[in-house]
Amino acid sequence: MSDTRRRRVPRPVREQQIIDAAIQVFAKRGYHAASVDEIAELAGISKPMVYLYLDSKEGLFLACLRRETERLVAAFQAAAGEAHSxxxxxxxxxxxxxxxxxxxxxxxxxxxxxxxxxxxxxxxEMAQARRAVMEQVAGLARAGIADNTGGTRLDDEEADFVAHALVGAADTLTDWMERHPEESPERMTLRLMNMVWVGMRNVLEGEVWTPGEAGTTGG
Amino acid sequence: MSDTRRRRVPRPVREQQIIDAAIQVFAKRGYHAASVDEIAELAGISKPMVYLYLDSKEGLFLACLRRETERLVAAFQAAAGEAHSxxxxxxxxxxxxxxxxxxxxxxxxxxxxxxxxxxxxxxxEMAQARRAVMEQVAGLARAGIADNTGGTRLDDEEADFVAHALVGAADTLTDWMERHPEESPERMTLRLMNMVWVGMRNVLEGEVWTPGEAGTTGG
Incomplete structure (x- = not known):
């Protein structure tokens, strides 16, 4: 087993191993404090080899960002593509x-x-990733609302508003998740769908939040 | 008028002037690219004087963060304190x-x-500011839901979930606002209240989003 490391590993496989190690180190230390030495050690290869594959610390970080953004968007798309409505x-x-x-x-x-x-x-790269996610969610919001109200459609501006609110909410809720490790992804989703989707549906059916209404129903 | 700058300006006033200038430069350049030279020039005082008042670039940035967080939280509290429900x-x-x-x-x-x-x-400092804002919003969500449903209360965990979703949504919606300068703060608020508050009220009145329900009403 001890000569496994010496076998020639195809470049794409090696790159993935380096990215795996880099993600662990960047997550643990942050970008500035992360050292390529530690990444090389964790990946089990020499530092010059790391630079040969991915030419700088910035290059390494960009490779991590790209791969993980693609994974996240792909997971979102695959899941969203399967459902009927x-x-x-x-x-x-x-x-x-x-x-x-x-x-x-x-x-x-x-x-x-x-x-x-x-x-x-x-x-x-971050801005690009964010735009890709926003477009996915805006598309679903636009189509989803049309579907559930038999024709009422959000215009592009409104769908983009909803996407920003949803993405921002989901993003920040990951901090909440960190303090509630017992909460399953399914429960998180139900809580958030409850909070926003029921409201949007009712709004399109004519129920609109107004300050006056709140004033009269308030205890 | 030309000797105005030479008059002795009280230290607290001078500090506020430096912070005003620093905010402009940090916003324009970002933390790393911002130079104390530019901040000093914009504030109309010498660079050594800037260091005398606020001892480093980090100190300057912390002073900006602190003052603006306090202003934002104070604006939120003052506005929230005036309303009846x-x-x-x-x-x-x-x-x-x-x-x-x-x-x-x-x-x-x-x-x-x-x-x-x-x-x-x-x-x-950022984490502390965020916690302060979350606590404010969670308090309002907890009290607000209790008030509007005649007794139903969100528990602390649920109120904290709602606060994270709301703060995250509002935070990210500021990006949307940047592309829609015609939209007033009042309209932004109504859109967001519509999206989340009507939903939360209905949920507490018994309407719950379920995957099954969506499946049957879809299409």
Whole structure:
């Protein structure tokens, strides 16, 4: 077994191993404090080899961001694609998101807690990833509302508003999840769907929140 | 008029002027690229004087974070304190938040876009500010729901969940606002109250979102 490391490992496999190690170290230390030495050691290869595959610490971080964003979006899309109605698609998508965060904690820390300020390249990559997620969710919100109200449609602006609210809520709820490890991804999804989806449906059926209404029903 | 700058300015006044300038520069350049030279120039005083008042770039940034967090929380509390019912208090609080973001764009950029990773001191300050905001909103959600349903109360865990969802949604919606400068803070608040509050009220009255329900009403 001791000569396993010496066998030639195909480049793509080696790269994935380095990215796996890098995610653990970036999540644990943060971008600035993370050292390529520690990443190389965890990946079981030499530091010059790490630089040969991914040419800088920034390059390493970008590779981590790209792979994990793709995984997260793919998980969301796959889950959302299976369900029959748009509303169920959003539910499945949210469930896939909370499952990803639970099962890939280190990946999520890298995606969630890192600054958009680390470098222009990283900022651009983060903004791009965020836009991709927003577009997915906005598409589901638009289609979902149309479906459940027999024709009423959110326009693009409104769907984008809903997507921002949903993505922001889900994003911040991962902090809540960290303090409630007993809560399953399914329960998280049900709680959030309860909070926003029932409301949106009722709004489209004519129930509108107004300050006046609140004033009269308040105890 | 030309000797105005030479007059002795009380220390607290001078500090506020430096913080005003620092917020503009941090918002424009980001923490790492911001230079104390530019801040000093914008404040109209010498760089050594800046260091005399606030001893480092990190100290400057912390002073900005502290002052603006206090302003935002104070605006939220003042608005929320005036309204009669808890539901109206949340509405007023959200309105104060969106108004703050509109009127103090540079302050918001500093609070919103900065990394929690810049330094341990900054991370601690950001976490502390976030906790303060969450506690305010959780308190309103807890009280508001109790009030509007004649006794049904959210427990602490549920109120904290709602607060995370609301704060995350509002936070991310500021990106949407940036692309829709025509939208007033009042409209932002109504949209968000519509999306979440009507839903929460209905949930407590017995309407619960379930996957089954969506499946049967879809299409």
């Amino acid at each position: 748009p509303e169920l698609r959003l539910q499945s998508g949210l469930d896939a998101f909370f499952t990803f965060v639970t099962e890939h904690r280190a990946s999520w820390v890298v995606l969630h807690r890192q600054a958009s300020e680390l470098s222009p390249a990283i900022a651009a | 808890p539901e109206l208090r949340l509405q007023s609080g959200l309105d104060a938040f969106f108004t703050f973001v509109t009127e103090h764009r540079a302050s918001w950029v500093v609070l919103h876009r900065q990394a929690s990773e810049l330094s341990p001191a900054i991370a601690a």
